[in-house]
Amino acid sequence: MPLQELAPHLHRLGLLLTSLNQCQTLEGFFENFMQGLNAALLLQAAPDFIRSVGKIYVVVAVIVIVLLGFFVYLYFVDRRLTKLEEQIQDDE
Amino acid sequence: MKGLWWKVLAVLLMLYVVFAGLLVPLKPGIQSVEPVQLTAGQQQTITVEGYNTHFELGDNVRAWLRLGQPRAEGDEGIDTALLSTSVQVLGQQDVALSFDVPAYLPTSDGAARASLIIDNPVDGAFVLPGAIIIKQAEALAGPPSSQGWDAQIENLSASTGVTFPFRGLLAETIRNQYFHVSLWFALMILMLSAAVYAVRYLISGKSEFDRRSEALTKVGLAFGMLGLVTGMVWANFTWGKPWSGDVKQNMTAIALLIYLAYFVLRASVASDQQASRIGAAYNIFAFAMLIPLLYIIPRMRASLHPGAGGNPGFGGEDLDSTMRMVFYPGIIGFTLVGVWLAQLSWRTARLKRKIQEQLLS
Incomplete structure (x- = not known):
């Protein structure tokens, strides 16, 4: 370039x-x-x-949005697992 | 590490898709032409702005104006093309072409639309369909004549190397085929799997099937939202605004709302088992609605979306063999990532149930 x-x-x-x-x-x-x-x-x-x-930035924006979406999903799964871990610890 | 191989495959495929999808260059093309209107019977010059072209390297630039005359069946036809009289290379991307337009057009319409074809040894031949309108000068009104329009378009060069097609309006965003379109294809596979698990749950009553169905639907809905948002970003720079009420956009929004209602429905039923059964039944209907909403209705109406009319998404320049080499791995990659995300969800749900059972006992 x-x-x-x-x-x-x-x-x-x-x-x-x-x-x-x-x-x-x-x-x-x-x-x-x-x-x-x-x-x-x-x-x-x-x-x-x-x-x-x-227009290459449009493609980059699309990839970034998809990756962010995956990370948001992982964050919510992570949060649910944390809650379960807390439940187990309360039990013990 | 049993059951890990497909996750490794998912990562490798996604890396391949991102690298190949972003780094393979586009074919040379024509970005703009100025002026777009010529008058018959005059010597005129047009300036052309190319895309990924190398006019300075290819020493023999040739250009033709070809009239869009559909040839009759069986008719040998005349090649209604006009060769440029002089070519002046102004830069790698810019070239000025002079045409000695004959006094009469081969049609009696008073005007004709011509495609611009440019050829050079480095970039190969490329075309801007319907680039220029040629008007018949009123002072020279006369019978249509094909005299002067007999240039042969021959000895075209072939471009070398791996490239993606250049489509005027799409330009670089043709690469979204690997990210936005793959995502939607993966969504279809995920939603189909969710519906299959819903059926299996209704038949067997095994709660594991319901957990899988719910998790796959959750990821599918997330993919759908990402697909809608990425589509809006693209539309903003292609159609001028993020939401133009295009039939494809509207129907997609309806389909996603139907799936959103699945989770509302499940949450509104107090009993777990009833929620599972009603949810599974609803899921099957939601999938049955997804197909007409995404693929049938938009094709019956005028839509701006690429591939919306007929089946152009499956052939021609919209998806050539180099694109397939990235697009198909993209579908598999996105599907595997989706199943991976869903698996995390259903394993969490299973764990939650185990813990609740233990706490109760």
């Missing part, structure tokens, strides 16, 4: 790190990040960056 193509990605990463650095609260972080993201989008000539870089 040529360096020019990497530049906007690095720019976004930089914005993310900056907003992480500046914000104490999660809410403030998101607000700051979205502002940064919007600024980054305006910097680029193309109307939407997902189209300009070949």
Whole structure:
């Protein structure tokens, strides 16, 4: 990948790190990040960056959502097992 | 470590699907053409923006405009194509093509839609169907003529290497076939298994079957929600908004609500055994509703969803043999992960019952 193509990605990463650095609260972080993201989008000539870089981010977003779904499911199973473990311990 | 092999297989398949699904490049294609309208009888230049193209490497770029004339059966036909008079390579992705459009079109319609075909030795040949409209100049009104439209489209180059098809609107999101579509196929297998276990429970009365049925339905519903959300994310960037009331989206939402009601129904019955029996019976009906809602009704109505009209999802450029090499392992991988998640659920439920029995005794 040529360096020019990497530049906007690095720019976004930089914005993310900056907003992480500046914000104490999660809410403030998101607000700051979205502002940064919007600024980054305006910097680029193309109307939407997902189209300009070949929509690959849509695919990445889909994979991330599916993985998050699996983790949420695992979290709920984990919670049920914890409850059962507590029951056994109470019994003993 | 008995019974572990399929979990290892699930992990390996999913890793393969993510790597192959993301890293195999798309075929070269045409992203945009400017202008999209030409007038007959003039020398005109169009600029083309390619996708994954290497115009600078392929030294012999050729381009044709081919009129979309359906050829009559048995008719030898004239190849109504026009070869570009000059090609100016502006970059790897950009090329300017000049066409000397003849004064008369071969049709009497006053306008014709032409496909743009570009060929170079590195990328092979690729086409943007219906890319350009050619209008008959009014000052030059005359009888249709195929004079000048007799260029032969020949000696096309073949692209090498493993690639996925380039479809204009989908572009890179064609890769969602391995993640979003595989997920839905896995959901069908999970829901079918859940219905089979429901039948087996009703026949035998063994509570283990009911636990499995419930767990598989739970994972299936989770997959369905993920499928709906991933579909909405994709729709937002393809159709312009996450929910456009498309028949595929609406019917999917109904199907998921039907399955959601399964859990509401089970929770609302006080007796465990009754909840199991009513739930199992309901599960069979829910599965019977799932198939028409997901696969039959959307095909009877106009839907924007790829593969919604007829069976294009099973042939042609939408799913070629390179895609099958990732798509089918994807279905198996997602199914195995789903069964794994469901197994955790039904083992937990079994454990819960054992503990409750021991506490009572």
